[in-house]
Amino acid sequence: SDCGLCCVREARAAMTSPGNIHVRHLLGVNDKRERVVKASRDVTMNSKKVIFQVHRANKDNKEEVLSKAEKDLAATTEQHMSRLVKELQGTDFWKLRRAYSFGVQEYVEAATFCRFCRKGSLLGLNEINSTLAPLSDQNDEPLQINALDYLLGLADLTGELMRLAIGRISDGEVDYAQKIRRFVQDIYRELTLLAPLMDDNAEMKKKMETMLQSVMKIENVLLTFTAMNDHGGSTGDGNHGRRLRRT
Amino acid sequence: SDCGLCCVREARAAMTSPGNIHVRHLLGVNDKRERVVKASRDVTMNSKKVIFQVHRANKDNKEEVLSKAEKDLAATTEQHMSRLVKELQGTDFWKLRRAYSFGVQEYVEAATFCRFCRKGSLLGLNEINSTLAPLSDQNDEPLQINALDYLLGLADLTGELMRLAIGRISDGEVDYAQKIRRFVQDIYRELTLLAPLMDDNAEMKKKMETMLQSVMKIENVLLTFTAMNDHGGSTGDGNHGRRLRRT
Amino acid sequence: SSMESHFGEFIVEMEKSGNIRERIRSLASEIEATNRVMHAGLLLAHQPLPIPEVLKKAESQRGVLRDLYGRLAEILHECPGQYYRFHGDWRSETQTAVSLLSFSHWLETGSLLTHAEAENKLGLDTSEFGLDIEDYLIGLCFMSNELPRYVVNQVTNGDYDCPKNVLKFLTELHSAFRMLNLRNDFLRKKFDGMKYDLRRVEEVYYDVKIRGLAPVESAQDHITLDGG
Amino acid sequence: SSMESHFGEFIVEMEKSGNIRERIRSLASEIEATNRVMHAGLLLAHQPLPIPEVLKKAESQRGVLRDLYGRLAEILHECPGQYYRFHGDWRSETQTAVSLLSFSHWLETGSLLTHAEAENKLGLDTSEFGLDIEDYLIGLCFMSNELPRYVVNQVTNGDYDCPKNVLKFLTELHSAFRMLNLRNDFLRKKFDGMKYDLRRVEEVYYDVKIRGLAPVESAQDHITLDGG
Amino acid sequence: SSMESHFGEFIVEMEKSGNIRERIRSLASEIEATNRVMHAGLLLAHQPLPIPEVLKKAESQRGVLRDLYGRLAEILHECPGQYYRFHGDWRSETQTAVSLLSFSHWLETGSLLTHAEAENKLGLDTSEFGLDIEDYLIGLCFMSNELPRYVVNQVTNGDYDCPKNVLKFLTELHSAFRMLNLRNDFLRKKFDGMKYDLRRVEEVYYDVKIRGLAPVESAQDHITLDGG
Amino acid sequence: SSMESHFGEFIVEMEKSGNIRERIRSLASEIEATNRVMHAGLLLAHQPLPIPEVLKKAESQRGVLRDLYGRLAEILHECPGQYYRFHGDWRSETQTAVSLLSFSHWLETGSLLTHAEAENKLGLDTSEFGLDIEDYLIGLCFMSNELPRYVVNQVTNGDYDCPKNVLKFLTELHSAFRMLNLRNDFLRKKFDGMKYDLRRVEEVYYDVKIRGLAPVESAQDHITLDGG
Amino acid sequence: SSMESHFGEFIVEMEKSGNIRERIRSLASEIEATNRVMHAGLLLAHQPLPIPEVLKKAESQRGVLRDLYGRLAEILHECPGQYYRFHGDWRSETQTAVSLLSFSHWLETGSLLTHAEAENKLGLDTSEFGLDIEDYLIGLCFMSNELPRYVVNQVTNGDYDCPKNVLKFLTELHSAFRMLNLRNDFLRKKFDGMKYDLRRVEEVYYDVKIRGLAPVESAQDHITLDGG
Amino acid sequence: SSMESHFGEFIVEMEKSGNIRERIRSLASEIEATNRVMHAGLLLAHQPLPIPEVLKKAESQRGVLRDLYGRLAEILHECPGQYYRFHGDWRSETQTAVSLLSFSHWLETGSLLTHAEAENKLGLDTSEFGLDIEDYLIGLCFMSNELPRYVVNQVTNGDYDCPKNVLKFLTELHSAFRMLNLRNDFLRKKFDGMKYDLRRVEEVYYDVKIRGLAPVESAQDHITLDGG
Ligand SMILES: [Mn+2]
Ligand SMILES: [Mn+2]
Known part of the structure; x- marks a missing residue:
């Protein structure tokens, strides 16, 4: 009975040292992973709401809707991302990554979407991470979103931008749609170089395919809407009509 | 603008009537499904703990370990199943079934496992449901576990019984293992008749295959351990040895 | 045995x-x-026929449909709570x-069939067996999918008023949908x-406008469209 | 561009x-x-050879292994927190x-290699790069899988003491494992x-006992076995 | 043994x-x-070539096809009832x-190849080895899939009559199909x-009509379309 | 139209x-x-019950089955050549x-159900609606899959004769199958x-034999096995 | 032993x-x-950039590629007959x-890269280590997949000549491929x-042509298309 | 065109x-x-038959096999370097x-068929068309898979010598294989x-030994096993 006890005794001893999370997990005492999963689900849900909110924007209500979305995003950060920040430190970032990765990806999607709609530019990973820093008063190693989750979130962003582009075109904002096309083409091109370098790139590979579909949807819509701007039949007299709506 | 408003107005009106959960869900206000998922995850985790606890039982500590497991099961019922009971009523049972089904199945697995170890008999669905009744003081329609989830949980039970049987044999309790064999064969036979009648039986079909594997594992272990009881070589003089340990 | x-x-x-x-399932089929x-019947709307004639065939089925939903409701009443x-x-x-x-x-009316009207046409009462809101909304999306084809054929058939009306209707419908928080993937x-x-x-x-085929717009129309 | x-x-x-x-990966291979x-080397344990001779080969690799884990630790030190x-x-x-x-x-010893001893043999320090407990436990399971074969071959080779010792060891190991709450599926x-x-x-x-091949048991042995 | x-x-x-x-199988390949x-050969129809030239190549294969189906029929006659x-x-x-x-x-004709004509072209007789109706209908669906491409290329090549004719044909075909009560299957x-x-x-x-490229319709055309 | x-x-x-x-399809279900x-019913064969009791339940379904195949045959008689x-x-x-x-x-008998007997039990006549040979053979393969489990349980239930009999039967069946030149397909x-x-x-x-549990073989047994 | x-x-x-x-494998990666x-680099072709700028980046890799294939050839020369x-x-x-x-x-040229040119660009000689014909053909299919997207973007970027040129090229390529008797495989x-x-x-x-955006065709164009 | x-x-x-x-492919089938x-033929080895009788059938196919490989070699000679x-x-x-x-x-011999002997039996010469080493080794693994079944049946048939001989052979084969540094592949x-x-x-x-069924080992046997 020595053998058995030594093993368990060891495990029990490890339980008392709070840093050694894997032993405690094994003994079923530690439910950190479960709490991380729950926080991640909340982040996902709220990020999705922010994204949908942004889609409601049009020329007239843009400022109002965007401000609201940004406020909701900030609330998500403070209420839910903060829970992740509190749970995770050091080695957890990688050990528990699968438990929070989806939430963080959706969060990146929401944050970069807001930024694009506000400024037309790409929100960098450093900027996101710097907004997370103040949430961790107790840790010396605050949660840093890793590049993989950031890039996976960015891949999803292109789907939202596709929806946005088609919506903008319906609202007549063709130039804005052109801008989105350019932005999305650039992201796709950059990710073409990056995707194969990423850890375990099967997930990213799948997203690359979806992304190409999104890029092509934007391109195809723009084809009929800008280039194909009809000149009034084969006589081709038109310098009026929709083209006037662009400026 | 009439058209749009009427639709949304209607939805908004529906929100104010608390019973109409699907509209509120659609408008993103209602997070009942999310709360149900969370409660279900907790039920799953705690039921798994109960099952593992029961596996620790042997001839010497049986009473102690089983009592502890039953206490833990009761705690799971009170703390976590009660949350499901509070959230769910009437039409929710079926509308939200996918959100809680896994948790309930695991709970059924744990409860029937405890009962078998205690009394060697099958815990019926009615009995389980009657323990849930007192948890709902407010509803007139308290949560009833449906037959599908009960049967799916029962299918998983056979996997645990297989582990139990092999463990019991190693501990020399061959007769107990024979009893398990019989019990599991009976369940398998009854479910053979039932499985094809169940709603959406793909899940059950898969479990039937796993179950057959479990049954055969028990049968094969018992083959070498009882029938093959060696009589001391071809002289076959033995009426002693392991056979004596059975009684 | 007791197990049996x-x-x-x-x-x-x-x-x-x-x-x-x-x-x-048999009812559903x-x-x-x-x-x-x-x-x-409604496919005839894509051909140059008067609307009332088109609607006649569809209307005749409405009674059948209502009857079928009535029978569906009866079945569901046998198993309360299992909608x-x-x-x-x-x-x-x-x-x-x-x-x-x-x-x-x-x-027929140029306006949207509301949820209540839809339930009414199907003969459903909201108490036990109502029309699920998501089903209603998905149905509207399907209807929207028919409109481009309708417009194209109407113009081909010489009705140049049609695009403007459809555009107005669809713009409003679209912006109403935008108010919803759709997390349901299919919808x-x-x-x-x-x-x-x-x-x-x-x-x-x-296309129609640029060729001077559309009827003259009033200023008001413009505003509505831009704000759509 | 800035994006680039x-x-x-x-x-x-x-x-x-x-x-x-x-x-x-190259180190892992x-x-x-x-x-x-x-x-x-250890496979020779299944043949009728003296234990020390069997262990000699295995031992000679221990230095190599320790060295490889040392190099692994170095790499991991380059990227702290990414274990x-x-x-x-x-x-x-x-x-x-x-x-x-x-x-x-x-x-060699007839006793279980503890987690700390395993870390020690691999030259790992627990601070940055320790031996993951699950890996340790899975390793023990793999070892357990070798024991039936070992016992069979030892008996074939005429060592009738062996089954009893292995049984005692394995019974204890098994009951120690039972104390853990294993939710990890693989483990x-x-x-x-x-x-x-x-x-x-x-x-x-x-088999051995029934044929009177096993050495005589004391009463104490019985008790331990029954309680295993 | 008796089993053998x-x-x-x-x-x-x-x-x-x-x-x-x-x-x-060898015949099928x-x-x-x-x-x-x-x-x-028929793919040339998508290029600006005279129809007779396009059909020439296709026609030359018809004999080969007929011959192959003749050999298929022979095989099937060997095993009656096993079509x-x-x-x-x-x-x-x-x-x-x-x-x-x-x-x-x-x-060639602007009209639909009937089931009987198809059997005839393949040299099949309905008594033993006829053309399965579903196969015939699926073949028509495949043909329909070629028509949009044909129309697009014809218009590109300057034939503005084509869309109207194809539309009339396809509308009729589509509405004839709709009469059938199809099961939920491949067809x-x-x-x-x-x-x-x-x-x-x-x-x-x-596209053609709104640009005034389509030839003017006579009243008669209208009537035909209405009946489609 | 003519198309219609x-x-x-x-x-x-x-x-x-x-x-x-x-x-x-309804009959098939x-x-x-x-x-x-x-x-x-036949699953009871794995439990320690007397064979006649096990067979009773199965037997009671045989009439039902025969009746269902009778109705199937009737339907197929309506459409000759379309089996x-x-x-x-x-x-x-x-x-x-x-x-x-x-x-x-x-x-019941310890012997193989022949193709003719199978047809007979299902009430089929070979003239129009017989039992397809491949279906018969696949059915035998499925039966073979049940035998190992049966043997295991019979031995556990104390019947040490069983393995030898099953082995003889299965060896013969396997070698009879090997005579067929099977294509690379499901069968x-x-x-x-x-x-x-x-x-x-x-x-x-x-296992049974090495433990001396199998009944002693007579010379006759040997001969039968050799010829299997 | 002798086995060893x-x-x-x-x-x-x-x-x-x-x-x-x-x-x-290392070279392949x-x-x-x-x-x-x-x-x-070539993805830039979809954006409104001058072609030479697009090609510059791709060109710079050509030397690298040639070098890598040179090293691959060297390895293969070590083991003749094992290509x-x-x-x-x-x-x-x-x-x-x-x-x-x-x-x-x-x-760059508007024409097809021939098999010989492809070998040349990769620095391969046909004697020992040539470019497998199927690999070449599959590569052309992959290239064809890029063209529709290219055409769409060029038109959006205002180049209305592009569709006609691509169509001519692709029609010829497609009809050249059709000459080959391809097996049922990946190619x-x-x-x-x-x-x-x-x-x-x-x-x-x-789309371009019906909107009058395509440049007027000369008679010569027609002839070339006919021969395609 | 030039493309064509x-x-x-x-x-x-x-x-x-x-x-x-x-x-x-046709030869392969x-x-x-x-x-x-x-x-x-070789499956009869699992039944109580004299070895020579078992081998007779297998031997008769060796000529056929040799002939087929001869024809395969001829084809490969037509396309040098494409083995x-x-x-x-x-x-x-x-x-x-x-x-x-x-x-x-x-x-027949109780010893391993060497690579050269295998080539010889298949009639292959190593110059152009030899037996790939991996194929040879995989073939040996397949053979090894048959041995447990053979041993079980031999013991059932009363041959208690067999396990020891097979064990010796397989132990040597296994340890010879272990010398190879195999990649992570099929082999x-x-x-x-x-x-x-x-x-x-x-x-x-x-099983045989603990029951005293195995023949008594001589000292020499021991030595051979040790070196295996
Ligand atoms: Mn998204
Ligand atoms: Mn379980």
Whole structure:
């Protein structure tokens, strides 16, 4: 009975040292992973709401809707991302990554979407991470979103931008749609170089395919809407009509 | 603008009537499904703990370990199943079934496992449901576990019984293992008749295959351990040895 | 044995619900057939026929549909609280029915068939067996998918008023949908498709306008469109 | 553009971690090769050879293994906090290493290689780069899988003491495992396998006993066995 | 043993049916090759060539096809009542053949190749070995899939009459199909796809008409369309 | 139009065959239910019960099965020459029925249910509607899959004669199958699986024999085995 | 033992071929990385940039690629007659390289990169280590897949000449492929996909032409198309 | 066009290699049939028959096999340097052939069929068309898979010498394999499976020995085993 006890005794001893999370997990005492999963689900849900909110924007209500979305995003950060920040430190970032990765990806999607709609530019990973820093008063190693989750979130962003582009075109904002096309083409091109370098790139590979579909949807819509701007039949007299709506 | 408003107005009106959960869900206000998922995850985790606890039982500590497991099961019922009971009523049972089904199945697995170890008999669905009744003081329609989830949980039970049987044999309790064999064969036979009648039986079909594997594992272990009881070589003089340990 | 009698109860129960499901499926396939007939009638809208004539065929099916939903309701009354257990067996047919009813309603009145009106046309009461809101909304998306084709054919048939009216209707419908928080994947995907319908109708409207075929717009029209 | 420079940073980062992964994988395959040599040595335990001779070969690899884990630790020191990022790339090899070390330890001492001893044999310090507990436990399960074969061959080779000792060891190990709350699927499955090993060893023990080949048991032995 | 003599009876029978299947498969792959050549010829229809020149190549294969089906019929006569046993081995090729024959027939005559005409072109007699109705109908669906591309290319090549004619043909075909009560199977799926062909042709007709490129319609045209 | 009248001809024919298919499918699902009950009865063979009791339940379903096949035959008589058109709709159920009938026949008599006996038990006559040979053979493969489990349980229940008898039966069956020149298809795959059944039964027989539990063989037994 | 000495002979040989394979795989992954950079460069073709600027980046990789294939050739010279032994390890990368080189060649010259030119650009000599014809053809299919997207973007960027030129090129390529008698394999599947590219380009050309955006065709153009 | 003339060059070449592949595949399926017959003969080894009788059937196929490989060699001589291009089409059959030849060789001589002997039996010369080493080794693994079954049945049939001999042979073979540095591929996987064969044979030897059924070992036996 020595053998058995030594093993368990060891495990029990490890339980008392709070840093050694894997032993405690094994003994079923530690439910950190479960709490991380729950926080991640909340982040996902709220990020999705922010994204949908942004889609409601049009020329007239843009400022109002965007401000609201940004406020909701900030609330998500403070209420839910903060829970992740509190749970995770050091080695957890990688050990528990699968438990929070989806939430963080959706969060990146929401944050970069807001930024694009506000400024037309790409929100960098450093900027996101710097907004997370103040949430961790107790840790010396605050949660840093890793590049993989950031890039996976960015891949999803292109789907939202596709929806946005088609919506903008319906609202007549063709130039804005052109801008989105350019932005999305650039992201796709950059990710073409990056995707194969990423850890375990099967997930990213799948997203690359979806992304190409999104890029092509934007391109195809723009084809009929800008280039194909009809000149009034084969006589081709038109310098009026929709083209006037662009400026 | 009439058209749009009427639709949304209607939805908004529906929100104010608390019973109409699907509209509120659609408008993103209602997070009942999310709360149900969370409660279900907790039920799953705690039921798994109960099952593992029961596996620790042997001839010497049986009473102690089983009592502890039953206490833990009761705690799971009170703390976590009660949350499901509070959230769910009437039409929710079926509308939200996918959100809680896994948790309930695991709970059924744990409860029937405890009962078998205690009394060697099958815990019926009615009995389980009657323990849930007192948890709902407010509803007139308290949560009833449906037959599908009960049967799916029962299918998983056979996997645990297989582990139990092999463990019991190693501990020399061959007769107990024979009893398990019989019990599991009976369940398998009854479910053979039932499985094809169940709603959406793909899940059950898969479990039937796993179950057959479990049954055969028990049968094969018992083959070498009882029938093959060696009589001391071809002289076959033995009426002693392991056979004596059975009684 | 007691185990046999215990499982025996389940067999009875499962056979009962299997029976209900079978009856529901059979009804659902009758609904589908009715939808097909109604659809065939409404397809005439793409040809140069007077609207009343088009609607006549569709209307004749409305009674059949109402009757079928009545029988569906009866079955569901036998198993209270199990609406959503069997929902998957008729929901796709119901979505199609909504799309057809709302299309013919729009042809007739130019306005949107509301949720309450849809329930009414199907003879449903909200108490036990109502029209699921998502089914209603998906049905509207399906209807929207028909509109570009309708506009194209109407213009081909010489009706140059049509694009403007459809555009106005669709713009409003689209912006109403935008208010909803659609997390449901299927509905959201369908709604994404509506954007394409809107774009196509807009395109036809401009085709017509640029060639001076559209009737003269008033200033008010412009505002509504821009704000859409 | 600024986008290019932003993504450029990621490329550098990914190339760096890709490089680390490659080095780790290359080390892992060296560990695997070392394990194979050590395993080949320990396989001699199944033949009628004196234990010290069997252990000699395995021992000679221990230095190599320690060296390889030293190099692994160095790489991981380059990227602090990323132990679990790359864990998947060496964990299976580490489990095998634990199984081999604990088997040879048991052959030598008859007792279980503790977690601390395993870390020590691999030259790991718990501060940054320790031995993951699950890997350690899975390694023990693998070792347990070897024991039935060992017992069978020892009896064939005429050592009738062996079954009893192994049975005692395995019974204790098994009951120690039972104390853990294994929710990890892989580990639990491996642990389930241990029950079969136990059963097989018990069977051999009875085969030997029934034929009067086993040395005489004292009453005390009986008690321990029954309680296992 | 008696078991062996019992199985001996099966050997001959299985050899025989295996042999028939092999010969049928080999014929089916010859039919497929012939279809490919015919298809290559008909693809020229998408280029600005006179129709008779396009049809020439296709026509030359008709004899080959007829000959192949003649040999297929011979094989089937060897095993009466087993038409449907081997049907799966040639049905997909037959569907393709129908689609090609009906497309070239339409190019030539502007009318639908009837079931009887199709059987006739393939040299089949209805008594023993006829053309399965579903295969015929699926072949028509495949033909319909070619029409949008044909229309687009004809318009590009300057033939502005084409869309209207195709539209009329396809509208009639589509509404004839709608009379059938199709089960939820492959044919239904193919037929459901036909509506996309119809829609695309309508779009092209719209493009041509709104630009004033389509020839002026007479009152008579209108009537024909109404009845479609 | 003429197209419509042409398609009109198909309606009746498709309705007719659709109707037949529906009736066949409904019968097939009744056969499946009957098989299920018979299967549940035969599962009792794995428990320590007297064979006659086990067979009783299975036997009671045989009449039902015969009746169902009678109704199937009637339907097929309505459409001569189309046996194989609908074969796919009942073949899998027939294979299961054969496996169950041949298992219970073996339990009762210890011999193989021949093709003719199988047809007889199902009430089929070979003239129009016989039992397809492949279905019969696949059914035998399914039966073979049940035997290892049966042997294991019989030995556990104390019947040490069983392995030898089953082994003899299975060896003969396997070598009879090997005479057939199977194509690379479903039957071949099923037959390839039979060797695992054989191997498992050999193992159990070995276990029984090496422990001296098997009854002593007479010289006659040897001869029979040699010829197997 | 003699067995060991016999196996000893294999060690050297397997080491040698294993080593070659490893070096080839490492080269293949370098080729893949080079392809990636070249691909990213060519993606700029979809944006409104002057062609020479687009080609610059791709061109810079051509030297790298040539160098890598040079090293691959060297390895293969070490083991004559074993080209196809290791072919699977680099063929997919070579197909991609061909698709990229032929796309950039087409952008530059408007003509097809021939097999000889492709070999030349990769620095291969046909004597020992040539470019497998199937790899070349598959590479062309991949290139064809890029063209529809290119056409769409060029038109959006205001180049209305592009569709006609691409259509001419693709029509010729497609009809050249059709001359080959392809087996039912990967190449055939890829080629079958080419028809969708062709159809899409036809559609874009149609869009441009019906809107009067395409430049007026001369009679000469017609003739060339006819011969395509 | 120039494109067509360019593709014209490929036609001949592709036809040629397609033709070769077809002939090779047809030969491979003849080899497979021969293997089946040989296998059926060797299966008798599991029954209580004298070895020479068992070998007779297998031997009669050796000429057929040799002839088939002769024809294969001829085809490969037509296309020098392309051995590995078509290797995939016959390798699995060759592995089976090696497994059968080495099993019958072992039955006859008790020793391992060497690589050179295998080539010789297949009539291959090493210059152009030799036996790939991996195929040879995989064939040996397949043979090893048959041995446990053989041992079990031999013991059942009363031959208690057999386990010891097989164990000695398999132990040597296993340890010879272990000298090879196998990559993570199919061969490695097959070799890893060999340890289960070894373990099973050890178990049977244990069963025989503990019951005193094994013949008494001489000192010499011991020494041989030690060195294995
Ligand atoms: Mn998204
Ligand atoms: Mn479980």
